[in-house]
Amino acid sequence: SQTIHQWPATLVQPVGSPLSLECTVEGTSNPNLYWYRQAAGRGLQLLFYSVGIGQISSEVPQNLSASRPQDRQFILSSKKLLLSDSGFYLCAWSMGEQSYEQYFGPGTRLTVT
């Protein structure tokens, strides 16, 4: 069966510090991968998605970036965090077809102070 992991589970970082969140998927190959953010009082927002190694599409302009160095690894990064980057970050995966379900990881709670 497939599983999706995210770490760290929680993170408290000062404004201006760098960020690296990691997501890995087990039990499948060549998945589509996604980063979402859930801010307090707001719905989930898609940040990035990837259909293959090195292929990243950005949905929202921001100071975040994403990379996919391996087939089942997706990384969310920032060089300098802003207060507005605080939120709950969720990684998800799906099979390549548009009609397939998305499955979500446990999430990372980021607080920027």
Place this chain on the structure above:
Amino acid sequence: KQEVTQIPAALSVPEGENLVLNCSFTDSAIYNLQWFRQDPGKGLTSLLLIQSSQREQTSGRLNASLDKSSGRSTLYIAASQPGDSATYLCAVKNYGGSQGNLIFGKGTKLSVKP
């Protein structure tokens, strides 16, 4: 632009009641609609996926229906239990949008009282 609305925002019911959660969307050109459950501080758990060609899907005590032409979906929970307490989210996947982009509603927070 697709917009997804969930009503009510919060719902409290006594244990054992049957209940319906509502989801509406503005653009009927969708691939599918997915219902999720989110416990506090946790990720999303997929409950049901309804393809655009389907009318309903069932899993245990859950039944989700889809009326694409009217832009509505309902999630029916039978014989509710305290363990059903969570936030329920619906999301649609559009035709023509970026691949895999789910558009989410803000959720319905359900509380089932023992």
